[in-house]
Amino acid sequence: MNLMNKLIISTCSNGQLVINSKNLHSRLNFSSLSSNCVQILTDYNESAKPISNPLHSFLPKTQNPQNTVSLICSALKNRENDHFALLRKTVQENGLVSYLSNNEISRVLLRCQSDSYSALSFFKWAKNDLGVKPNTQNYCLVIHILTWTKNFSQAMKLLSELVDLQRDGVESTLDVFESLVSLSGLCNWDPVVFDMLIKAFLKENMVKDGYRAFRKMVKRGICPSVITMNCLLTGLSKLNYSKKCWEVYTEMERIGVHPNSCTFNILTHVLCKDEDVSKVNDFLEKMEEEGFQPDIVTYNTLVSSYCRKGRMKDAVHLYQIMYVRCVSPDLFTYTSLINGFSRKGNVRDAHQLFIRMVDRGLKPDIILYNTLISGYCKEGMMQEARFLLHDMIGEGMYPDKFTCSVLVQGYQKQDNLVSAVNLVTELQRFGFVVSRDIYDYLIAALCMENRPFAAKALIDRVSGDRYEPGNIVYGELIESFCRCNFPDEALCLKAEMVSKDLKLDLGTYRAIIKCLCKSGRSMEANSLMREMTDCHMPPDIEVCRALINGHCVENNFREAQSLLSFFAQEFKIFDTVCYNAIIRLISAEGDIAKLMKFQDKMRKVGFAPNQLTCKYVIDGLQKAVRVHKINI
Template identity: 60%
Template sequence: MIRMLKSVDYLPSVSTLIFTNKIFQSNSKDYSSSSLQTITESNQTKIFITNPLYNFLSETQNPNNLVNLICSSLKQKNDAHLALLQEKGLFREFTNHEMFRVLLRCQADSSTALAFFNWVKNDLDKQPSTQNYCIIIHILAWSKNFKQAMEVMLELVELKRNVNSSESLTVFKILLNCTDKCNWDPVVFDMLIKAYLKKGMVRESFQAFRKVVKLGFVPSTITINCLLIGISRMNCGEKCWEIYEEMVRIGAHPNSCTFNILTHVLCKEGDVNKVNKFLERMEEEGFDPDIVTYNMLIDSYCKKRRLKDAVYMYNIMNIRGVMPDLITHTTLINGLCKGGNAREAHRLFHQMIHRGLKPDVFSYNTLICGYCKEGMMQEARSLVLDMIDCGVNPDSFTCWMLVKGYQSQDKLISAMNLVVELLRFRVSISGYAYDYLIFALCKENRPFAAKSLLERISQDGYEPNADIYNELIDSLCKSSSSVEEALKLKVEMVAKDVKPNLCAYRAIIRRLCGLNRSKEAESLMREMVESGFQPDVEICRALMNGHCKEKNFREAESLLGSLSKEFQIFDAECYNALASLLSEEAGTTELMEFQDRMMKVGFAPNILTCKYVIDGMSKAKGV
């Protein structure tokens, strides 16, 4: 164990240190900042002492020997010694420059260098400089530890993410400068381009590519392909062609992946003629289109509604020995269905199965969608049953398309029956499809069919939300049936802690008033108010008309007064409903007294009110 000083008696006095500092002041610039110590005098003046003073210390306590001590400990794999040095405070002024020197001396042992790099970063809690990041990346890459080098590169790129673009390119500059100081592998520049791409920094990746090429380095074809993919996703087609031309200039050899990326770029631009010319150029350079190329071309033709060209390309594939796959057939089937030729698409579907390809749910859905759009629901239904027989489970999109198809044919009951049939086959149907079907049935004034479906699917775990309940209540109240079913649903909602909305309350209140159950409707309105909803004009009119129809004058007047006081509702139609009732049933005196009472509350008579008063007076006089 290295012996450490135990007594401060070996240290020179403060006055000696200050005096000696003046002697060596002219040479102080030649030393590392880590070898400076701060001494505070009584007047708080800071005096910096240069490293020759540390010669008074023992070798193990001299910070000038710190790099040697660290390298010795790392060479001996002595982690305890490093911890001891840290405990004695020798790392207190440890700088990135000293870290740089240690890493350089450890470059023959990349694992040790990386362990020390991480120790400084994590245990000492000191942020390495960009230069030290670059040095460790070079060391790891030279030692073929590419995975670890890439991890450190990604960390460095992330650190530089928030700085401006010109500053972030210092990573490239420092990587380049470090090549004069350590062993290195050009692959680090490929890593830099890829690291930017992995972090979504496509612009920085492109700039790094240009700088790498400008200095004469040749990135790998794989790296360039990754850059092309990143640029193409940003819809910068012109940059892709700039990269391709640069590839040709520097002698990087494009492969089939390169050509497929560029073909995809052309297809996105939508110029099919350019695509054909590029394919000719591709073939001239010795590359034959593969399955990916053909699939992109067929997809492009289908999107442009050039179905004849798409079918022609499909036939060319077979002639050239490139076997169409599931993607090829599904793409072409989708194009034919969108073109209104579902039967031809189905023929191709059977041809695909005959070739030994097993259609997936997307293939089935594509054809089912085509049949539904053409109103061929029987064919769509048969295809769903075939789908189940083949072990492919319909998904939520399948069910949703079938419901929409039947709805367009005004056959929602058939859609409901099909859903129930699918449940018998234990097909999992999404809540979204159930919601859509129940809403559609309610909109078509089929509330009992919707309620029957709800009861059936609730047995399989479906939980209706508040919107479903409210829509169903509103639909039940609009039908000529009894309001009891709507009231039962409301009770069920409350039991499940689901709150009816204003529309549901309004629908039930209006229906009750229409059935001469105005007092029950008024009680429901009070419940609604307690739930946090305020009555609107429609509810007020329904209640007033209901009471007047039942000749409940006192209840009607009391309600009209409370509505005006509690909710500031002053509706002339409600007021005139009572005036009309009095003009027919009561005397002139009662009518005039009512008018006075209402004026005190805040109601003002209008022309119609005056008409009712005149009619009442005429009847009283027998005119």
């Protein structure tokens, strides 16, 4: 008998819904179900106006707020034309929107139990068109109705929306699970709704909430399906909640939910993630006792785990057992084994396994090729890696960023960047798109080896291959030219950056200034320093030392003194190394008056002499005395 046939629904004079339950029971025994489940519908919206007013009876039927529910239900039954447009006009023009509270929404939904289309249409209309904010009970009622009528996709969509609202704190009046339980005494429902609730939590990455919902289900005697349990186990496993995984499995056994092969595979994966491989054999025996044979997923999980731990003998033994038990290894099996051999440095065995796989009709993918190429590169077997690259291209596979990266790094380890450059240009010539990062890495490697002309030639060669160097690459190239004492080439690159609206950083300016000063071109370095400060980029102590030492080497005392005062006054750089460099220059001349005048001037700026300053001054005095004696 339909549950609603057992409910006597009446409306009191004040418009409140009253439900009298006679011999009310559901298909499941909810031990903690409230005896007064009707109370959930009496929670009116605080902002809604009270309906109980004797004067309302004198109003026309369409304007009487006590008839709001009846008007809506009548309109829902009439699906001709745009009944919602007519209903919207009636409700809005007669000011009935303020009387459409969450309680009225629930009453309408209860009257539409047998027509899920009308229930869902009304719910969306009230939420989207009228702007009425449904509460947890409204959501749960329409979800029950949709689930009962097997409209699972729409029910799942609303469940996901509801749990998402509760997670964000938008709707937190009632716990979703408890609300679904309470409302099951008022409308038709299907226990599958609780399975769907767990899946909705998992879909929204609310794994802990899904686990709590499962515990509540078990407490109330609701048995979830094995598919739901597998979804929950997978979610817990991804978060490394291995203890809870085993708690779920124990509860499954207790409540009589029979695991399937997928369950055992998930738990095998949990054991392997916990690095508890010693327990795997016992678990596999239990799995076979339950009537399940390990399948390809089980074996792949174990083989992968053994390979990650370097237990290649166990992995190979399991690989051989697969053939004995008529389980054919797949691409994942071979990739795990080849990766394991490569990591152990046994790349030749890995290649033999690769050949065996191809002979057995399996086509390798780019991941497998990359795994083997990486193994060869780590062992310095670049010729074999190159042959494998050609083999991969011959099979119609494009080398990706990882392929190029491991090959370039392999050549770099052998101090053979020329071959890496040739490889990249060869790939470019054959029409393969080389990643920008590979070009950047290769140019940076050439610069680090102080081969800026080779790096520049590579840029010129690949600039048409959708590659344009950025600030960092230009900076590395300029610094490399400066380290090799090629200031003109560095200045040309600087001009190229400016033409492309690329900004130089402090490191680039510093490198050029130091190189110019080292080359006896300190006045040009001065201009560059002024350009830098005009760009609101203050010089650092290295720039200060480079310029002052450069002018001192060029015996340009006046410019060195001017710069020392400038750096101190404008940028608060009081560097005694620079100060002593000028003192040493003056002392070498033996001009005591000039030395004293400079010291006095710098003391006023803020410089203080140290022990090295005193030594240079004494040297200057001694030189002045010697000169004086010679002149006498």
